[in-house]
Amino acid sequence: GLIYFTYHKPPPPTNGKATGSGIITLGRGRWNGSAITGFQELFATIVSGNASRLIFGRDGMVYMSVGSGDPPIGQRAQDPNDLAGKILRLRDDGTVPPDNPFVGRAGYRPEIYTMGHRIPLGLAINPVTGSIWECENGPNGGDEVNILQAGKNYGWPIVGNGRYYGGPRVSVDPYREGLEPPVVFWVPSIATSGLAFYTGDKIPNWKNNLFVGGMRQGEVPRSGHMERIDFNPEWEELHREGLLRDLQQRIRDIRNGPDGLLYLLTAEDNGALLRIEPR
Numbered sequence: 001g002l003i004y005f006t007y008h009k010p011p012p013p014t015n016g017k018a019t020g021s022g023i024i025t026l027g028r029g030r031w032n033g034s035a036i037t038g039f040q041e042l043f044a045t046i047v048s049g050n051a052s053r054l055i056f057g058r059d060g061m062v063y064m065s066v067g068s069g070d071p072p073i074g075q076r077a078q079d080p081n082d083l084a085g086k087i088l089r090l091r092d093d094g095t096v097p098p099d100n101p102f103v104g105r106a107g108y109r110p111e112i113y114t115m116g117h118r119i120p121l122g123l124a125i126n127p128v129t130g131s132i133w134e135c136e137n138g139p140n141g142g143d144e145v146n147i148l149q150a151g152k153n154y155g156w157p158i159v160g161n162g163r164y165y166g167g168p169r170v171s172v173d174p175y176r177e178g179l180e181p182p183v184v185f186w187v188p189s190i191a192t193s194g195l196a197f198y199t200g201d202k203i204p205n206w207k208n209n210l211f212v213g214g215m216r217q218g219e220v221p222r223s224g225h226m227e228r229i230d231f232n233p234e235w236e237e238l239h240r241e242g243l244l245r246d247l248q249q250r251i252r253d254i255r256n257g258p259d260g261l262l263y264l265l266t267a268e269d270n271g272a273l274l275r276i277e278p279r
Helices: 073-078
Strands: 002-009 023-033 036-048 054-056 061-068 085-091 111-114 118-123 132-137 145-148 184-186 192-197 212-215 226-232 237-245 251-256 262-266 273-276
Touching: 002 054, 023 061, 036 061, 036 085, 061 118, 085 132, 085 145, 111 212, 118 212, 145 192, 192 262, 212 251, 226 251
Parallel strands: 118 192, 192 251
Antiparallel strands: 002 023, 023 036, 054 061, 061 085, 085 111, 118 132, 132 145, 145 184, 192 212, 212 226, 226 237, 251 262, 262 273
16 A cells, blocks of 8 residues: 655755755655555655656565766766665665675675666566566667666666767777676667556557657657567567657656556656557
């Protein structure tokens, strides 16, 4: 009966003035049918303008994303004593599990599960393997889908498949030993937001396919859409298909519904909750 969510709480004023960004925070409360009651703040991270996503893993732990951005702020994604650019793993009360990969290691925040992320805006459980998949925004190119593994480094901003907005490449070689490569990437970017494996039975041909929301492609306005990706038995990409381009809507989130259908949220002034049904 508890609802978990991330939000931005106001930070302390700077020189007596409020700042524009908030502190990414995990909270929970109980839904009584008309309101959330018994609210509790569980864990506060950093001041950031980025959004945060969370998911419960099959181990019962909360996995929570904290973005970074472009350098110099983006360098914090490689700092093990900083929560920026990390996926965190927490108990359901906001405390640190004793089996987290960096517990007891000097110079490392014990909440960290993975590091080296730019702006993660999607988390999903693979229904076959149980692993947690993540999507994140690159800059001008280099959006990624990653399979999260405890203690691994996903490379930002050391390597990437895109360019910074001013034109330079993030790296000439997007692969480096010791840094995890993505399972899917986009050049140009589609501004990934929202991630879901289809687990319903209403559209059998989509079973276990991955769906990724896109807010715009290649910096082109009104180019938001949804992408469907299928894989071979080793979870290597086979095909991808762009859907709903004619709507020209920014897709913000994708979820499975209890009715076996997919639901999407659009990020527009006149936004909508969409339901995808078979013909």
